[in-house]
Amino acid sequence: MEIESVKLVYFSPTGTTKAVALGIADGINPGTMELIDITRPDARKQPLMTSENELLVVAVPVYMGRVPALLNEWLNAIQAHNTPTVCVVVYGNRVYDDALLEVKNIVMKCGCIPIACAAYIGEHSFSDPKTATAQGRPDEKDLNHAEVLGREIRKKLHSISSISQISDVHVPGTYPYGGVTKLWIVDFxxxxxxxxxxxxxxxxxxxxxxxxxxxxxxxxxxxxxxxxxxxxxxxxxxxxxxGMVKDASVRLHTLYSQRKEPECFI
Ligand SMILES: Cc1cc2nc3c(=O)[nH]c(=O)nc-3n(C[C@H](O)[C@H](O)[C@H](O)COP(=O)(O)O)c2cc1C
Incomplete structure (x- = not known):
């Protein structure tokens, strides 16, 4: 299957999700690539439309085991038509719970066909030099992994003549989702x-x-x-x-120091 271009969508307040998404895109190595950075509020005013001839990559960080709730409206409004799609979550070395399944279910409802899904690790948002968690990630090893995944995705697309040949990509997680969508209201x-x-x-x-x-x-x-x-x-x-966030930073540093590795489902 020939793909004319890639649309790379990411929400990435501290840059780790963007780095992973770009790593995957390097491996896909498309002719043309459009970066759709939905981190800033203005960018989430424009709806996204895609077609069967494009590859969509959707990458979001995990917040409390879920897709950040503020993205729901924009993500659910994607207008796709059998668009091959790569779903990516980036989490801070704790857990990604049902977030990858959630991304996959959202994009499928919008008309996308998931062809690969992956969970990567990024330095935790609450990580601080004194109480670091997943410091420096994604690192070189993670980004190599992302590039290899990109190449696998390209191979998978080349191996089929029509998107109807793609079978379901199974990812961990259960529905109804666990995790929490209500974030802390805190002056920190x-x-x-x-x-x-x-x-x-x-x-x-x-x-x-x-x-x-x-x-x-x-x-x-x-x-x-x-x-x-x-x-x-x-x-x-x-x-x-x-306070709460600083305490969480200490807790994460203590409990989640053991390195987790990326997982991909293709
Ligand atoms: C409110 C909030 C909740 C988070 N919840 C989780 C979580 O449940 N599991 C986890 O491993 N990391 C969690 N993280 C960490 C982020 O998923 C992780 O640091 C990610 O790499 C941030 O992406 P970004 O650099 O693109 O902003 C959370 C971060 C924030 C700000």
Whole structure:
């Protein structure tokens, strides 16, 4: 089956999901590739339409064992027509629970045909230099794995003449899904005097929770605790206050230090 182009969709507040998605795309090595970064709120105003001649890659991080709830509306509005699709989740070395199954079910409802699914590991959003979890991941080994997966996907597409020849790709998980879609409502960002009010944190926030005029003001109702503002601050002026998120960071560091490896289903 000839694929004219690849559409690479990712939501990636701290960049690990994007890195994995690009790794897979390297292996697919398509003629043309469109990057659809749905991290910023504006990008989620445009609906996505795809056809049978395109390959769609959908990559999201795992939040509380689920697809981040803020993406549901956009993902469920994808208009596909028998579009071969690669489903990817990236998780912080704890668990991905039913998130991969959830991505797969969502895209199938939109008219996509899953041809490969995979779970990768990314440095945990709550990881901090002192309480690191999955630090530096995806690393070189993960990205090599992603590239090999991309090549396998290409081979699989070349081995068939029509999308109707694709059989179901089985992934772990159960429905009704476990996990939690309601995130913590918590005031956890400390801003030090090093803050130069450059506004990068507000720009990087996927939900517009940081006030661009006064970046030390964070709307905790909107905040999804993704830590993009902390990790993207060029002055390192943002950190976690003592409390729930910092405690979680310590807990994750203690309990999930053993390296997990990527899994793919093709
Ligand atoms: C609110 C929230 C919930 C999370 N829940 C999980 C989880 O259930 N399991 C896990 O292993 N990692 C979890 N993570 C970590 C992210 O899945 C992981 O760090 C991912 O690599 C972040 O992707 P990004 O770099 O593209 O933002 C969570 C992160 C956040 C912010």
């Amino acid at each position: 960002i400390a801003v030090s005097d090093e803050c130069s009010q450059c506004g990068i944190c507000a720009e990087k926030c996927p939900v517009g929770a940081v006030d661009p005029e006064n970046p030390s003001l964070v709307d905790k109702e909107k905040c999804i605790t993704c830590c993009a503002c902390i990790k993207n601050c060029p002055q390192n002026a943002r950190s976690m206050k003592p």
